[in-house]
Amino acid sequence: MPRLRLPKATLALPAWVWLLAFFAAPVALIIWYSFGYKPGIFGTHANDILSLDRYAEALSPTFFTTFANTLWVGVAGTVLCLIIGMPVAYWMAVKVPVARRGLLIAAIMIPFWTNFLVRTIGWQIILSPQGWLSQGLQGLGLIDGPLEILYSRTAVLIGVVYNYLPLMILPLFVAFDRVGEPLREASKDLGAGRLQTFLRVTIPLARPGIIAGLLLVYIPLMGDYITATVLGGAKGNMAGQMVAAQFQTAQNWALGSAMAVVLILTILLSAAILGLVIWLASLPFRSHYRLRLGADA
Amino acid sequence: MSDTETRRIALERTAQDPSSPAVPAKARRSVSDRLFMIWGIAVLLFLFAPILVILVYSFNTGRLLIAFDGFGLDPFLTILNKPAIQNAVSVSIRSGVLSALFATAIGTLAGVAMARRPGKWVGWFLAVLVLVTVTPEIVDAVSLLPWVVFLGQDLGLTIFNDGIFRLIVGNSLFSIAVVSYIVRARLVGISESLEEASADLYAPPLRTFWRITLPLAMPAVLAGGLLSFTLSLDNTIISSFVSVSGTTPWPVYVLSAVRSGLRPEIASVSTLMLILTLLALVLVAWVLKRSGDSATQIARTMAGS
Numbered sequence: 001m002p003r004l005r006l007p008k009a010t011l012a013l014p015a016w017v018w019l020l021a022f023f024a025a026p027v028a029l030i031i032w033y034s035f036g037y038k039p040g041i042f043g044t045h046a047n048d049i050l051s052l053d054r055y056a057e058a059l060s061p062t063f064f065t066t067f068a069n070t071l072w073v074g075v076a077g078t079v080l081c082l083i084i085g086m087p088v089a090y091w092m093a094v095k096v097p098v099a100r101r102g103l104l105i106a107a108i109m110i111p112f113w114t115n116f117l118v119r120t121i122g123w124q125i126i127l128s129p130q131g132w133l134s135q136g137l138q139g140l141g142l143i144d145g146p147l148e149i150l151y152s153r154t155a156v157l158i159g160v161v162y163n164y165l166p167l168m169i170l171p172l173f174v175a176f177d178r179v180g181e182p183l184r185e186a187s188k189d190l191g192a193g194r195l196q197t198f199l200r201v202t203i204p205l206a207r208p209g210i211i212a213g214l215l216l217v218y219i220p221l222m223g224d225y226i227t228a229t230v231l232g233g234a235k236g237n238m239a240g241q242m243v244a245a246q247f248q249t250a251q252n253w254a255l256g257s258a259m260a261v262v263l264i265l266t267i268l269l270s271a272a273i274l275g276l277v278i279w280l281a282s283l284p285f286r287s288h289y290r291l292r293l294g295a296d297a
Numbered sequence: 298m299s300d301t302e303t304r305r306i307a308l309e310r311t312a313q314d315p316s317s318p319a320v321p322a323k324a325r326r327s328v329s330d331r332l333f334m335i336w337g338i339a340v341l342l343f344l345f346a347p348i349l350v351i352l353v354y355s356f357n358t359g360r361l362l363i364a365f366d367g368f369g370l371d372p373f374l375t376i377l378n379k380p381a382i383q384n385a386v387s388v389s390i391r392s393g394v395l396s397a398l399f400a401t402a403i404g405t406l407a408g409v410a411m412a413r414r415p416g417k418w419v420g421w422f423l424a425v426l427v428l429v430t431v432t433p434e435i436v437d438a439v440s441l442l443p444w445v446v447f448l449g450q451d452l453g454l455t456i457f458n459d460g461i462f463r464l465i466v467g468n469s470l471f472s473i474a475v476v477s478y479i480v481r482a483r484l485v486g487i488s489e490s491l492e493e494a495s496a497d498l499y500a501p502p503l504r505t506f507w508r509i510t511l512p513l514a515m516p517a518v519l520a521g522g523l524l525s526f527t528l529s530l531d532n533t534i535i536s537s538f539v540s541v542s543g544t545t546p547w548p549v550y551v552l553s554a555v556r557s558g559l560r561p562e563i564a565s566v567s568t569l570m571l572i573l574t575l576l577a578l579v580l581v582a583w584v585l586k587r588s589g590d591s592a593t594q595i596a597r598t599m600a601g602s
Contacts (some may be wrong), residue, residue, distance in 0.1 A: 011409055012418075022444070029444055045443075091336065115548060116548075118564075263433065
């Protein structure tokens with residue numbers, strides 16, 4: 001009996017169709033809208049005359065400031081996550097006994113799985129001028145008046161570092177864990193100091209995890225909307241809020257679409273630059289011999 | 298000494314820090330070890346701070362969430378008299394369960410296909426999944442809104458005017474990607490020999506899928522399903538764009554309360570929802586652990602990498 005040979009991707013067909021219909025098609029639609037314009041007060045978009053004018057508008061000084069601000073928060077937030085997260089991941093993977101690691105991973109992940117909006121509201125309570133932190137710092141004499149952080153860029157920065165830190169710690173932990181004790185011991189036996197071992201053995205071997213962590217934090221952070229809405233106020237404006245405002249309040253879908261496209265391009269371009277910088281920075285530490293860790297490294 | 302006891306001692310020995318026998322090294326390391334520990338615990342406190350605040354403030358008897366007045370169960374009782382809140386939570390749970398079932402079904406099929414029918418197409422499919430994962434949610438949100446309005450009103454496909462269905466569409470994108478990753482990762486690590494044996498014994502492909510492939514993938518399927526449930530419960534941005542009045546999910550209710558004024562019962566409901574999410578996650582970890590994954594593998598699975 002001849003077996004019926006279905007094409008290889010048949011089982012994936014429903015997912016293909018669904019993602020094309022509700023991811024690719026709508027994104028293509030807003031790319032199309034971004035070449036149009038807003039006709040009059042009541043229309044949201046029109047495409048009978050095509051132009052790049054909406055892109056010029058999206059990059060005009062009024063809105064460009066917001067893109068620049070978003071980029072600043074994105075880069076600063078990602079760097080802070082790396083600085084704060086790396087020692088934690090190293091501690092979990094190297095210093096903590098194996099038996100206790102599962103508990104620590106769970107502890108890192110619980111906040112990550114709590115409602116994003118609700119934990120951001122938690123920070124709104126903590127940072128409020130009448131809050132315990134403000135009163136405590138005043139009581140200790142560290143600040144003169146009430147804490148004036150809420151609704152500023154600093155508050156947004158604290159919020160995004162908090163919200164995306166677990167996304168940095170987890171891949172770093174997996175990467176450090178994979179390097180393993182024997183290689184570090186070998187490096188020490190061959191006369192390398194602890195810092196040298198870290199820079200020349202641990203970091204180069206953990207590089208895929210470091211890159212994964214940087215991307216996992218940077219990409220969602222750049223598109224952030226909730227943290228900026230809850231903690232930002234007017235000064236902490238991020239590109240995500242600006243896009244949303246064009247669709248929800250200004251009803252200018254053409255401009256909002258152009259802003260969304262600019263946001264995606266900014267993320268892709270800056271992630272590429274980040275990758276180039278990491279590659280250049282790692283050149284001095286390149287070893288002559290490549291070591292592959294496991295099949296999936 | 299009995300055999301089991303020997304094994305127990307061997308296990309204990311491997312569980313200890315392998316470097317511990319070197320006594321001078323231990324003394325030399327203790328300062329930096331302690332610094333690492335202090336830093337780690339400080340970061341854990343930082344991660345838990347706002348959650349503890351929400352837990353405490355969910356017992357706030359005052360009128361506004363942000364001003365703590367007294368300690369009591371009042372906000373929890375207020376929930377009983379607020380049909381809008383009950384409706385929002387119910388919408389969230391219903392759309393979350395349906396999204397999870399749907400995303401798990403088609404994500405599992407895609408994951409199985411990627412692991413068992415590899416080819417050039419897998420590269421393209423993974424590229425689409427990566428695009429779905431890296432596109433900021435706000436972009437998905439603003440692009441889905443005109444799309445569902447177009448399908449529902451201009452093309453007259455009335456199902457797209459249904460609130461729950463719109464939420465399922467919005468929740469599904471990220472969930473499908475996560476389930477596909479997890480199922481693929483599990484099956485890639487398992488040899489195809491059982492499926493080949495089943496085919497050699499004349500089982501038709503569908504039976505092999507039901508009796509062999511699916512049971513092998515089951516821990517990943519369950520983990521993926523529960524993860525998509527929690528992701529859907531959490532989905533705020535896309536939901537706030539596509540939801541229609543009357544079927545407002547819980548996070549969108551909270552987001553509108555951020556603008557109009559937060560009251561303590563928001564924290565109380567969040568506390569209850571936190572407990573629900575934790576139960577789901579404990580279930581995921583338990584399922585993964587029973588199937589023999591280590592803590593590291595569980596972390597990797599849950600981080601979706």
